Amino acid sequence: MGRNPWNDLGSVKLAKCAQSASAAANLVAGADAVVNLAYDFSAPGTELLNEFEALLQSCEAAASLKAFVQFSSIAVYDGWPGGNITEDSPADGPGGIYKQTKRAMEKRLARSPLPHTILQPTIVYGPRSPQWTEKILDQFRIGAVVLPAGQDGFCHAVHIDDLVAAAILALRQKVHSGARYIISGAHPVAWRDFYNAHAQLLGKPAASLEAMPEIPEASGSTRRPAAPNALRQAIRVFRSVFPHGTIAAGRRWLRAFASVGKPIVYRPPPSDLAMLRARGSCSIVRAREDLGYEPKVDFETGMRMVADSLKQRGRWGAAARSRDTP
Numbered sequence: 001m002g003r004n005p006w007n008d009l010g011s012v013k014l015a016k017c018a019q020s021a022s023a024a025a026n027l028v029a030g031a032d033a034v035v036n037l038a039y040d041f042s043a044p045g046t047e048l049l050n051e052f053e054a055l056l057q058s059c060e061a062a063a064s065l066k067a068f069v070q071f072s073s074i075a076v077y078d079g080w081p082g083g084n085i086t087e088d089s090p091a092d093g094p095g096g097i098y099k100q101t102k103r104a105m106e107k108r109l110a111r112s113p114l115p116h117t118i119l120q121p122t123i124v125y126g127p128r129s130p131q132w133t134e135k136i137l138d139q140f141r142i143g144a145v146v147l148p149a150g151q152d153g154f155c156h157a158v159h160i161d162d163l164v165a166a167a168i169l170a171l172r173q174k175v176h177s178g179a180r181y182i183i184s185g186a187h188p189v190a191w192r193d194f195y196n197a198h199a200q201l202l203g204k205p206a207a208s209l210e211a212m213p214e215i216p217e218a219s220g221s222t223r224r225p226a227a228p229n230a231l232r233q234a235i236r237v238f239r240s241v242f243p244h245g246t247i248a249a250g251r252r253w254l255r256a257f258a259s260v261g262k263p264i265v266y267r268p269p270p271s272d273l274a275m276l277r278a279r280g281s282c283s284i285v286r287a288r289e290d291l292g293y294e295p296k297v298d299f300e301t302g303m304r305m306v307a308d309s310l311k312q313r314g315r316w317g318a319a320a321r322s323r324d325t326p
Contacts, residue, residue, distance in 0.1 A: 009032065009033060009168070009171050009172065010032030010033065010066070011030055011031050011032045011033070011064075012031070012032065012033045012034075012035060012171065013027050013028065013031040013033070013034050013035070014034075014035050014037060015027060015034060015035070015036040015037060015038045015055055016037050016038060020051070020054065021054040021057075021058070024051075024054045024055040024057075024058040024059075025058045025061075027055075027058070028055075028058045028059050028062045028065065029062070030064060031062065031064060031065055032064060032065065032066050032067070033065065033066055033067040033068070033069070033171050034055075034059055034065065034067075034068050034069070035068075035069045035071070035167055035171070036052075036055065036068070036069070036070050036071060037071050038051070038052075038055075039071075039101075039102075041098075044097075045097050045100060045101035045104070048101055049101060049104055049105065049108075052105050052108065053108070056068075056108065056109070056112055056114070059114055060112060060113065060114055065114070066115060067115055067116070067117070067170075067171055067173070067176050068109070068114045068115065068116040068117075068176070069116070069117050069118075069119065069167055069170045069171060070105065070106070070109055070116060070117070070118045070119070071119055071121065071167075072102045072103075072105065072106055072118050072119065072120045072180070073098070073099075073102045073120055073121065074120045074121065074122045074156070074182055074184070074282060075095075075096075075098055075099050075102065076091045076099055076102050076103040076106060076120065077089045077090070077091050078090045078091060078092070078093035078095070079280065080280065080282075081153070081156075081274065081275045081278035081280050082274070082278040082279070082280045083280045084280060084281045084282075084283075085182065085280060085281065085282040085283065086182070086282075086283045086285075086286070087120075087179075087180045087181065087182060087283075087286050091103055091106075096271070106118055106180070109178065110178055114176075115175070115176035115177075116176050116178055117170040117173065117176050117177075117178070117179060117181070118178070118179070118180040118181065119163070119166055119167060119170060119180075119181055119183050120180055120181065120182045120183060121158055121163050121166075121183045121184070122156035122157065122158050122182070122183070122184040122185075122282060123155055123156055123157045123158065123194075124157075124158055124159075124160055124163055125157050125158075125159060125160070125194075125302065125306075126159045126160035126161065126297075126302055126305060126306060127160065127305060127306055127308075127309030128160075128309065129160055132157070133198070133306055136195060136198045137198050137201070137202065137310075139266040140198055140199045140202050140204040141202060141204070142264050143263065143264025143265055143266055144205070144207075144208065144263070144264070144265050144266070145195060145199070145207040145208075145265075145266045146207060146208050146209070146210045146265055146266065146267045147191065147192055147195060147207045147208075147209055147210075147268065147276060148209070148210065148211075148212040148268070148273055148276055148277060149209040149210055149211050149212070150211070150277065151277050151279070152190045152191055152192050152276075152277075153190070153191050153275065153276050153277045153278045153279055154188035154189075154190065154191070154278065154279050154280070154281075155188055155189050155190065155191045155193075155194040156184045156185065156188045156282055157184075157185050157188070157189055157194060157299060157302070158183055158184045158185045158295065159185065159295075159297035159301075159302040159305070161296075161297050161302075161305070162183070162185065162295045162296060162297050163183055165293070165296070166181070166183045166287065166291065166293050169291040169292055169293055170291060173291070179286070179290065181284075181286055181287040181290070181291060181293070182282050182283060182284055182286070182287060183284065183287060183293065184282050184284050184295070185295045185297070185298070185299065186295045186298065187298075187299075188281075189299045191276050192206075192207060192209075193299075194299075195207045197299070197303045198303075198306075201303065201306060201307050201310065210267070212267070212268075212273055213270070213273070214273075215270050215271075215273040215274050
């Protein structure tokens, strides 16, 4: 195994799920730095902001803490996904729950005395990435995928390894001034190529194209509505008991069970159509100049890494497996 890149950073704690006040205090105790990854799509924005506040207050009270790195999103910008985005682009206009919540977290951090840095990743893919790799793989495994016909948009993909590298660079800064940094890959890839690369790994047919309605572009995905309170609490308890891999396997089993005897067709939700057609751009110049960030994983290499992960976990598609065997 290679050298652990975190070794020289002291005690780094990762906030990977929503924290109660007591859990946040326990997490932060003795930490030199905290990296906040937490965001629960099943919870309403107000609840997420309350939990974020509990985490921040614990961090602000911790004498040992030297740095706080917040994972935000490029979706906070008003012009995303169709505009030409930099860290100076407007970000306080209307938008979906995800955009508004992530932006509110950024603004709360700006009022905090904590030494902090904000990372704004684009489309994060790679091994075990739930939204932009695992879910797409499951869709191709279980059914057929349909994408909008017409203009094919730009997917500003960033591999998870590059995002981790950016977080390490942010932690190693001598001064945390509260700056925001867009984190993306070196070059975008067409959305159809992005999807079809996942299909190819499994030996499945490429996504078909279908005329879909024109949806006005809106910054930030609205995602699904928050679940009812009782269901939301049950989901959180379930997540706290079972590891992510077990939950993901359960989802795959349920999808496969539901698909028995009937065709399954996956179409993008209306909230994603503008993104799949958009040809905007985003700049990583500031991250390059200030952090020394340089994306090292191109899309072809990134998908090979996904394939290696699938082999290791025994999730390689039968058709792809037969091609790979001499």
